[in-house]
Amino acid sequence: MSDNGLDAVKLDGAGPVYDQIRRAIRDLVLNGAWPPGTSVPPEHALMERLGASRMTVHRALVQLAREGLITRRRRSGTVVASPPASHAMLDILSIPDEVRRLGQDYSFEILSRRDGKPAPEVAALFELKRAAPVIHLVTRHLSGGQPHVLEERVIHLATVPGAADESFETVPPGDWLLQHSLWSQAEHALSAVAAGPREAELLGIGRGEPCLLVERRTWNQESPVTAVRLLYPGGRHRFVGRFGPYGRV
Amino acid sequence: MSDNGLDAVKLDGAGPVYDQIRRAIRDLVLNGAWPPGTSVPPEHALMERLGASRMTVHRALVQLAREGLITRRRRSGTVVASPPASHAMLDILSIPDEVRRLGQDYSFEILSRRDGKPAPEVAALFELKRAAPVIHLVTRHLSGGQPHVLEERVIHLATVPGAADESFETVPPGDWLLQHSLWSQAEHALSAVAAGPREAELLGIGRGEPCLLVERRTWNQESPVTAVRLLYPGGRHRFVGRFGPYGRV
């Protein structure tokens, strides 16, 4: 490919041209065909390749830049941006980072690992029709030596085959996935639950004490990637977000 | 004002023209000078008034439309949009709407009301230096006759003077505020807590049962508007949100 990916950009003829261009490039980014750091062809090249005027190409690129998918600099050109590590409140976040931001030492331990077909209730989490092979992990994260959060995670091996060969001894599963998998959509649910006996013991709190439960499921283009339940001791954690009437600020 | 607000649009000379126009109109909307429903002058009028080309005016308006501040239709023109009632997950929402969306009958009752200087811990909520006059309300919201959520709210009278004359008998405080006040910034915090004796009784749950606590503080340009604590019985409620790696979807 001497063209630096130029001819991967294809229009589909649906809707305004600037939007076709925008979607074409967006898809290349989200599919991983153009990973972060890839340089996007300059406006003139796209203009010739696509037979559109520079202003039309420009419009598409400006919009993508505002959406955060690419960054642009005069003379240097346009490159695919790295996804922000964490938006305000509920984004995919790295627990080690979360802990260190609070100024604490971080460590973690894998409490259990099971490879194979998931239990029925685990399959249900993913809304899987058939029991597909997964890795089932329970991890405890520690902050300054104290239990911070309990993580129960299922990794869908069909989508992330590399996970089978990973021991998760040095990198916790969530962080490993952030580096080794792509995701295009996630769903969060937040609720309050009482700690069960085993959970209470692992978190060093009393039975029945309130905990904040974060459940997150992640997909990449229809394929499930991972599902995780994070159980935070209630008293010690809060999630905070800020916004204005028309959206985030 | 025969000009329909046209000459309220003023440029400040800072940065690109299209962005000056965008900010000028945005500020008129956010300040309440152009409330929802107000019609924005057509592109030709702005173009003449501001001495910019139509494409430049167009660019500003298109961007505002994408941000959700205005809606545009061919021939009908451009009007200021109503702020969305509820974004995905944690936005200012109307509890009656929330309940009705679940298909339940809604009702509410004011359990207590106290006007005057706030208690110290209430003033602290707002980060107020001095004890300013407030209304302190405790409300219980019911869904199909069952307790749905307990609301404790403080309304800052200096910012929302009209609240003093409102009985909140027909419209719950949160909804009344949505209609009678403006806000430019809000902060949420989510945590899990155990129900206290009085709270448990009011919510019809057992003492110490887990509850989801949503704390929200709202400002309008530096002035506090209201602070509220919403206590949801844990088992019965979850908050859900969906997004992609670069933001909401």
Added chain:
DNA sequence: GCTATCTAATTGCATATGCAAATAGCAAGC
């Protein structure tokens, strides 16, 4: 080798122009 300078590539912005698409409101016809 190091630094100052120049050049050219690339994006940013604004204008002028023309046509297309949607549609509110009016007019005509029944």
Added chain:
DNA sequence: GCTTGCTATTTGCATATGCAATTAGATAGC
């Protein structure tokens, strides 16, 4: 009154053009 069709208004989109700002990389000078 009701429907049908017309027309003018307003936004949507694309092009062509020109200049400004930034700066990576080459070049020249020391």
